[in-house]
Amino acid sequence: MVGTLGTQPPSGRYVDRFKALAAAFLLASSSFWFIAPAGGIELNRIARSDFVSTLAPNDPCVSGCQPYGVPWHFESLGAQSAWDITTGASEVTVAIVDTGIDTAHPDLIGRVRSIPGCGLGPNAAYDTSHGTFIAGLIGAASDNSIGTAGLDWNTDLLDVRVMKGSNGTTSDIADGIRCAARHGADVITLSFVQAGTQLSPVLEDAINEAVAAGALVIAAAGNDGDTRQRFPAAAAGVLSVGAIDETLGVATFSNRGDWVDLMAPGARLLSLGSGLSNGVRLGQGTSFAAPLVAATASLVKARFPYFDASQISRQLLRAAQPHTDTTTQLSYKILNAERAVTLPYRTHWQVTTTGQVLALGESQHFGDLTNGASVRDVVAIAANASGLGYWLARSSGVTATFGDALPLGDLAQVTLNKPIVDMAVTPSGNGYWLVASDGGIFTFGDAGFHGSTGAMTLNQPITSVIQTRLGYDLVAADGGVFNFNSPFLGSGASRELRGSIVDASSRVGGW
Structure with missing residues (x-):
């Protein structure tokens, strides 16, 4: 048997009465239906974007009708x-x-x-x-x-x-x-x-x-x-x-x-x-x-x-x-x-060396560096967890933040031995690594330091850093892979390459 609501009067307060002993199911509504609101409640608000809505229905009770006031769930959601x-x-x-x-x-x-x-x-x-x-x-x-x-x-x-x-x-x-x-x-x-x-x-x-x-x-x-x-x-x-x-x-x-x-x-x-x-x-x-x-x-x-x-x-x-x-x-x-x-599901951004950002698919354009500044050294773009923001990295180690990506820091005040060549975001999307061509690693946000090749003599410069589940890999132009807190899956250094390795990518599971 299933227990449900009794008859409701058109006004006043209604109490649901359930015959619990005879019921296999109960409707999951509260004991009370309210017809008049109680006052004095201060609403907490979930943080909203700065986006201003232009679409509002003309139904009178959406904006508030007597004696009920303004329905709070619309704003909350x-x-x-x-x-x-x-x-x-x-x-x-x-x-x-x-x-x-x-x-x-x-x-x-x-x-x-x-x-x-x-x-x-x-x-x-x-x-x-x-x-x-x-x-x-x-x-x-x-x-x-x-x-x-x-x-x-x-x-x-x-x-x-x-x-x-x-x-x-x-x-x-x-x-x-x-x-x-x-x-x-x-x-x-x-x-x-x-x-x-x-x-x-x-x-x-x-x-x-x-x-x-x-x-x-x-x-x-x-x-x-x-x-x-x-x-x-x-x-x-x-x-x-x-x-x-x-x-x-x-x-x-x-x-x-x-x-x-x-x-x-x-x-x-x-x-x-x-x-x-x-x-x-x-x-x-x-x-x-x-x-x-x-x-x-x-x-x-x-x-x-x-x-x-x-x-x-x-x-x-x-x-x-x-x-x-x-x-x-x-x-x-x-x-x-x-x-x-x-929140976008499929995002794709491209960035030029001048800092121009192209937003493709469901991606939104949140800004770029093409505002008259003479920029020629942008090397990477990386999206944050929400897909509503991204970071740009320059070879100098300076970063730029757009959308709801957080400004986690950069290398503007650091003298680099070698230029920055790549950027990788942590699995959480709340941090990133910058890597220099000598394999020097710089961490920001929740990115952890697991090692670098900065003190090593490399046959070829590092061109890419890729996130792994617990660490990162550095990849050199000859395909050599240096893994830090991640399993070694192989290297392209022993293979015959028709050119230099310029980038690499990795993904584990559904982070």
Whole structure:
């Protein structure tokens, strides 16, 4: 059996009542739906770029409507800046496997579809408030001058009802997940938790089938307010989501711990409600944090249509903002929609000896040295971890910093025996090595010194430095390799070369 929400009155405060003894699943919404906001909360802000958004929907509750105030999750996620990059794509499908959706809600007309035989189908006898609230967070119609807006304005919302009001079965849920995946859902969001400590084999098989079909499965971590693992969120292959409040701290009701992959806004969220004069209400729960991750995933898929589910998941985690709760001392990652659609996946920059930078593919141009200065000695360009910045190195050892790359230092005040010939970034992207033609190594940021050939007599000058997992290799013009804190994989010095070695590259695993 599955426990769900009871009937909701159109106003006031609503308490969810679950029959725990008879329920195999509980919807992961909080005990309370709020209709009027509490005041006096100071919002913490995640650091945002200086980019100024030019795209804002005209839906009145996005900028604030009475008595709810301004929805805080849009700013927390960086939604305005994300929308300037993408507002989603109708080719991306998000399946809401839940209580069903009120498709007659004015802010959902034309935004939701269902597939006959996929789930239990619509039934007016059963409450759909939980699924409607979720649908609004993900994809409420935008720029229609009513209600609020979803985080993704254009995604295809697939309604897969698996609940019969306050009851349901594991087999119905599993069938709904399979059906969503079979019909091409890119993202499947699950806002319920299973009773007990073991994942149902039936549900596990359905999730595995969905993942194998290419769907990203996202699930709410639960509202026990502790570290216990809840399923399906804790299942292998599922992206688990907990909730934060306006202060960016862990919401008191949210489950937390190392098993939770991402935290997202889940307290006092504004979304759609049926039977209300303005069509919106406030609610909270990890049930509603998970859909914000699902919506961001759909934006990522729209921005990078060649991404598969695992790449979308990695992008969400890569873009997330590290945070430590000062009260609980818990460290976690907070969903960041702006960075998720901004961080480039495939970057390629080229630099000339004069310092002109060419940005190709998804790369952005953040500046160069061609501003009238007479520069002729640029030897290298290296990108930082985010892909939103880079360093240029000159033969004099002077470096230039662009984008969000940090100024980690250079050799402007150092007299060099030999010129700098190359630069390599550390695996973390938070440091770099400069190498001179005699093999002298200079470290900056988190780059470690593991040795050099500066005191050796070389047959040919060093032309390249390449990062390895724990150290670096120096490569000479004759193909000779000098490895420092890295395994020796061979050398080109014993081979017949048709010219000199000018550069080298290496990569280990997925740093």
